[in-house]
Amino acid sequence: MYIDPAYQKLLDCGIRPSLQRIEIMRYLQTHKTHPTIDDIFVELKKRIPSVSRTTIYNTLRMFSEKGGALMITIDEHRVCYDAAPHRTHTSAVKSADRCSTCPICSPPHRKAHLSTASA
Numbered sequence: 001m002y003i004d005p006a007y008q009k010l011l012d013c014g015i016r017p018s019l020q021r022i023e024i025m026r027y028l029q030t031h032k033t034h035p036t037i038d039d040i041f042v043e044l045k046k047r048i049p050s051v052s053r054t055t056i057y058n059t060l061r062m063f064s065e066k067g068g069a070l071m072i073t074i075d076e077h078r079v080c081y082d083a084a085p086h087r088t089h090t091s092a093v094k095s096a097d098r099c100s101t102c103p104i105c106s107p108p109h110r111k112a113h114l115s116t117a118s119a
Helices: 005-012 019-030 039-047 053-066 091-098 108-116
Strands: 069-075 079-082
Touching: 005 019, 019 039, 019 053, 039 053, 053 069, 053 079
Parallel strands: none
Antiparallel strands: 069 079
8 A cells, every 4th residue: 555655744744734735845855955934835835835934834843853854054144954864965975075965055054054054
């Protein structure tokens, strides 16, 4: 039997699935570019017109607290997210000096990203 990977990830993290949570997790899992809240909002608004930035913010915060997503703080105004906090991203960034899929890993943001990713 097929189980949606986003749905399963929520269950694995002890998060009760809802339509919005599943869609947010699915977006994170399928977009490896470390999206921001606004990136996710723009795309999800097309499929779920009632979704708000506040819902996305609160959901991503919960994902981060429960281990479902990695919060990457760039500076006090910019935060990005990754659905695979256990992925070998940190070691890839350190060994390659940047992550090929992540625009924030290039200077001048690389130092901030590395310090957050290795925390």
